Amino acid sequence: MMEVQVEDQLKTLNYSGVFLSCFSDYSEKCIHSTPEHVLLYLYSGEQVIEDRNKIIKLQAGDCAFIRRDHRLKMYKNSKGEDLYKGISMTFKRNVLRDFYSKMNKSEIPNKVKVSDKTVFKLERNPAIESLFQSLTPYFDRNIQPTEGFVHLKLLEGIYALLNSNEQLYPILFDFAEPWKIDxxxxxxxxxxxxxxxxxxxxxxxxxxxxxxxxxxxxxxxxxxxxxxxxxxxxxxxxxxxxxxxxxxxxxxxxxxxxxxxxxxxxxxxxxxxxxx
The missing domain is CATH 1.10.10.60 (Homeodomain-like)
Known part of the structure; x- marks a missing residue:
């Protein structure tokens, strides 16, 4: 299901967990708080993430993974003539559980140190670049992706995360067993x-x-x-x-x-x- 929200200077498109945002004014400030993990890619403009006393800056082409259950302050800025355009993916637990159930467990790295970081700024790589570039046509509200296409992109996003930083294995798959409370x-x-x-x-x-x-x-x-x-x-x-x-x-x-x-x-x- 697609939800479209347009408010004067802000355009936000939501395709079942893939969010595309575009700002035509200079700056927007928001509080990010979500119970799910998020992968964020900056297509143009600038994004500043404030995590208490830490500042993370994203420029066009940068990508960051944001851990669930954290509250962050974000500034979404245009840069020169380039409007802010950002794409984010939300990974719900049922998608991660299903992905994990089909994984070859022998390929999961052992003894990975668990990180307490909230925001991971990822190294640029072709897998992440191609993933998000394939979503940019959907900034046009007249072009809508199918549910199947969005689901495949979420799976592609999980693969890209795991290949970019092995510390994300225990974070992505930190859900409890079904009979235990998370x-x-x-x-x-x-x-x-x-x-x-x-x-x-x-x-x-x-x-x-x-x-x-x-x-x-x-x-x-x-x-x-x-x-x-x-x-x-x-x-x-x-x-x-x-x-x-x-x-x-x-x-x-x-x-x-x-x-x-x-x-x-x-x-x-x-x-x-x-x-x-």
Whole structure:
């Protein structure tokens, strides 16, 4: 199914998980927050991605993979006479599960270090270039791709990702087994709660040993450190973007006292929360 949305200076086309955006003004700012992985290609213009204290810049021809369940600030800019044109692919879990079920598991690289990066700027390569160039005709709303064509392009996108960076294997296929609750989904929804590791394991349908083993597949942090980092990231957003006060934020994100919060915040960001 195709959805078309046109708003004065913004044109966005959605073809079942493939999004094409075109801006005719100088700049657009948006908040990116999605429960699914996204592959983004910049056809023209410039895109700036702000991930807390990190800045990633994309120029025409650049491509980036954005991990699911993260909140980013994006600036989509025209550059000179070149309008902003971007294409993105959203990889839903059912597509990734189906892809994984048909893979030759012996070809999956062993002992890949799990990365905690949110945004991966990919090296330019012919596979990614040809994939996205084949989608550019669909910026014309009078030309619509078939469902089958879009599905094939999503599969092509998965292959291109796996061939570009082996660190993406454990990230793309981090879903839980069907009878288990998805770990990241549960933790992102409950990071502010005071739960023991035993409780989290139980709530997600695992023994404590299985929970620890599964968690290692999705992060190189311990569960406790992952939770602290998540709380600090959400505190950063509330302090900087929402203008909240420290005394209102630390309890809301799950810290029990302001001193612990301030110390942990300064350790992660290099400055105290009161400096924002």
């Amino acid at each position: 770990l990241l989904g549960f933790l992102n929804n409950n990071y502010m709660e005071e739960l023991s590791m035993e409780q989290i394991a139980s709530f997600t349908g695992r023994s404590l040993a299985t929970f620890k083993r599964d968690f290692k597949k999705i992060s190189n942090l311990t569960p406790q450190k992952w939770l602290i980092r998540k709380r600090l990231e959400m505190a950063y957003i509330q302090l900087k973007e929402d203008g909240k006060k420290v005394k209102d934020v630390y309890l809301e994100v799950g810290f029990k006292n302001p001193s612990h919060f301030s110390t942990a915040f300064k350790k992660q960001y290099g400055f105290p929360p009161t400096a924002i």
